[in-house]
Amino acid sequence: MNQFKKTDIVTRFAPSPTGYLHIGGARTALFNWIFAKKCKGKFLLRIEDTDKSRLNKDALYAIFDGLKWLGINWDNEVIYQSKRNKNYKDVISKLLENKLAYKCYSTQNEINNYKKKLLKLGKTTKFISPWREKVNNNKDDQYVVRLKVPEIGKITIQDEVQGEITWNCKDLDDLVLLRSDGSATYNLAAVVDDHDFEITDVIRGDDHLTNTARQKLIYTALDWQIPRFSHIPLIHGLDGKKLSKRHGAVGVNSYIIEGIKSSALVRYLCQLGIDTGNNELTGIDEIIKDFEIKKIVKSPARFDPIKLNDICGKIIRHTCDEEIINDFNYFIKSNCLPALTKEQQNKIKLALPFLKIRSKNFNELYQQSEFILIKDHIRISKENKKYLNTQNLLIIKNLSNKLKNIKWSKETIIETIKTFSFEKKIDFKDVAKLIRIAIVGTTNSPGIYDMMLVLGKLEIIRRFTILER
Numbered sequence: 001m002n003q004f005k006k007t008d009i010v011t012r013f014a015p016s017p018t019g020y021l022h023i024g025g026a027r028t029a030l031f032n033w034i035f036a037k038k039c040k041g042k043f044l045l046r047i048e049d050t051d052k053s054r055l056n057k058d059a060l061y062a063i064f065d066g067l068k069w070l071g072i073n074w075d076n077e078v079i080y081q082s083k084r085n086k087n088y089k090d091v092i093s094k095l096l097e098n099k100l101a102y103k104c105y106s107t108q109n110e111i112n113n114y115k116k117k118l119l120k121l122g123k124t125t126k127f128i129s130p131w132r133e134k135v136n137n138n139k140d141d142q143y144v145v146r147l148k149v150p151e152i153g154k155i156t157i158q159d160e161v162q163g164e165i166t167w168n169c170k171d172l173d174d175l176v177l178l179r180s181d182g183s184a185t186y187n188l189a190a191v192v193d194d195h196d197f198e199i200t201d202v203i204r205g206d207d208h209l210t211n212t213a214r215q216k217l218i219y220t221a222l223d224w225q226i227p228r229f230s231h232i233p234l235i236h237g238l239d240g241k242k243l244s245k246r247h248g249a250v251g252v253n254s255y256i257i258e259g260i261k262s263s264a265l266v267r268y269l270c271q272l273g274i275d276t277g278n279n280e281l282t283g284i285d286e287i288i289k290d291f292e293i294k295k296i297v298k299s300p301a302r303f304d305p306i307k308l309n310d311i312c313g314k315i316i317r318h319t320c321d322e323e324i325i326n327d328f329n330y331f332i333k334s335n336c337l338p339a340l341t342k343e344q345q346n347k348i349k350l351a352l353p354f355l356k357i358r359s360k361n362f363n364e365l366y367q368q369s370e371f372i373l374i375k376d377h378i379r380i381s382k383e384n385k386k387y388l389n390t391q392n393l394l395i396i397k398n399l400s401n402k403l404k405n406i407k408w409s410k411e412t413i414i415e416t417i418k419t420f421s422f423e424k425k426i427d428f429k430d431v432a433k434l435i436r437i438a439i440v441g442t443t444n445s446p447g448i449y450d451m452m453l454v455l456g457k458l459e460i461i462r463r464f465t466i467l468e469r
Contacts, residue, residue, distance in 0.1 A: 009041030011201050013067075013074075014190065017047055018054040020251040021066035023243060023303065024205060024235050027269040031232065031296075032203045033072045034270070037288045041200075045074035046193055049082045050183050066252035069262050071284065079197065081189050088184035091192050091222065092145050092177055100221045101177060103143040104131045127173050145178035147217060155213045160230040161296045162206065167213040175214050187211055191218045199227050203293070206231040230293050233273050233300040243303055255308075259331050259362030261319070264312035272301035280311045281318055313360035321352050324365075331362035340373075347372045351454045354446055371440040371451050377466060380441040392434055393467065395426065399435075400464040408457045410449050417448075438467045 011032040015025055036043035045067070049055055067074075095101035106114075106129055115125040129146060150169045158164050177188040184192075190211075194202065202212075209231055219226045235243045243250055255265055267280060270287050274296045282290075316324065325345055332339065340348070348355070348369050359365040380388070402420055406412045417435070421428045435448045439460070445451065452460050 008198075008200060009036055009039035010044065010197065010199050011036045011041065011203060012044040012046050012194070012197070012199050013072075014046040014048050014193075015063050016051070016054070017049055017056055017060035017063060018051070019056065019059050020062045020253050022250050023252065023269070026066065026070060026252050026265070027235065027272060028204055028232070029067060029072055030070065030266060030269055031230075031274075031291075032201075033074075034288050034291045035201065035203060035293065038291050042075040043072075044076060044079060044197055044199070046079040046197075047081065048186065048189065049080060050085075050186070050189055052082070052183075062251075062253050066256075069252065069256060070266055071262060079193065081184075081193065084189070084193065085182075085184060087196065088189055088192055089178070089182075091188070092184075095147065095177070095221060096145065099148075101145050101147050102129075102132055102134070102174075103139075104129045104146045104174070104176075105139055105141050105143045106131065124171070126171065129174055132174065142180040144176050144180050146174040147177055147221060149174050149217055155216055157212060157216060157226075157229055159212075160228055160293050161233075162209070162231050162298060165209065165213075167210075172214065172217075175217065177218075187214045188218060191215050191222075191224075194227055195219075195222075195224050201228045201230065203230040203232065205234050207234060230296070232296055233298060235272055235303050236300045238302055238304055240300075240302070256331070256334050259364070259366070260308065261312050261315055261327055261362070264308065264315045267315070268308045268311050272303065273297055273299075280314055309360040316359060316361075316365070317356045321349050324352060324356070325349055328362055328365060331366070337366075344372055347454050351446070351450065354450045358446060368446055371445060372454065374440070374463075378438070378441040378463060380437060384437050384442060387434065387437060388467070395424070395431070396434055396438055396464050396467055398424070399431070400461055403457065403464075404461060408453070410453050413449055413452050438464050 013025075013029040013032050015021065015029075021029075033043045035041075047060065047063075049060075092101065096103070106127075111127050114127055118125050132146075132148065149172050153169045155167045155169060155172075156164060175187060176185050178184055193199075212229055212231070216226060237243050237246075252265070256262075263284070266284065267282060267287070270291075271280075274291075319327075325348065328348070329340060329345075351369065351372065355365055355368045358368050399417070399420055402416055403413075406416050417431060418428065420426075421431045432448055433443055435452075436443050436445050439445070439448070439451055439455070455463075
């Protein structure tokens, strides 16, 4: 096993900008970043954009935004593989020169026909290129460059999570290093980059295990030091199947839109597949301190959206009001909702003690805050309009007259409404229902006394007056 000094640790996260930052990728980035932080090393960000046909600029920016939202910052400038093709070609030239690789002129149609014949014979469909041992292969035709995989022997890695893993060389095709268009393949580019930027530890999903076998062949051919590998299990849904869109939101951007607090997603992702303790309020500094690769389990973790929201709710309740307001504004901006005025922010901050208790995420906090955000007419649901008969409107008018003349405090509001209910011989629940409809248009809302205190006397009287009309 390779040995590195603790201070030499360099990790990386290497997404392809073909789609948005998904949950599995976010966890991989977190584990690499946390491990580097724990070891006082470096964490690099590399964009694997050699496949130009699949590039998506919106996805690239979403990856950057998602990482920043999670609190993941990287060292040095972003590495773009598309700018490093000369480095890859230099390595390929070296492999060709040392006869460790060769130019293969076989067309895709020829390869397919070759494998079909083997399949009919019931044999393995490993492709053996007729160009492997040819010396005079300087044709002008299009070609790919393949690595000469040993015909016998085994490939063995000592994975930090999975333990010892072995592959038979006879089962592997000669690996394509350079495409016919002159661009490097993923496996070659990843090895060259990891070597050039002195990556000591590669933490990634166990769906890359086969790639690791191929990459070790390249390392061996070039006589380069091999980094430590830690292949972490993939994230599954509650049904035990690989996490996908059918399980709901799987992209980090989706959870931003849904109103999940970033620290909640970080905390939950760090629980998936690793034993970090049960304290759901643990901060990032403590997570970094306790992180150990050996704690990562081999079995797939199961993503539970309900659990995530529970954690988010707990964290929201224990977060200072200033931070909540900042996060709330970010949620509003992300959803393209009208920005809060200074007055609205102040009122929401005043309401946070009771809003926090009722909200598991910022979407719920927004819904609970709607009584503050109403500017003009109250939108009354169809089912509640039936309560606005002449008799009930008169009750609201009389109550409004009572409230105009009191000192505005929670105690006096409570006393006034209770006294009014008693004098008018109206059930208190019925009065409370009418007040809710007058304030927010629905019977489902925070407590009426809390809402009335936050909104203030003038606004309450205004809304009562609008209802009377």
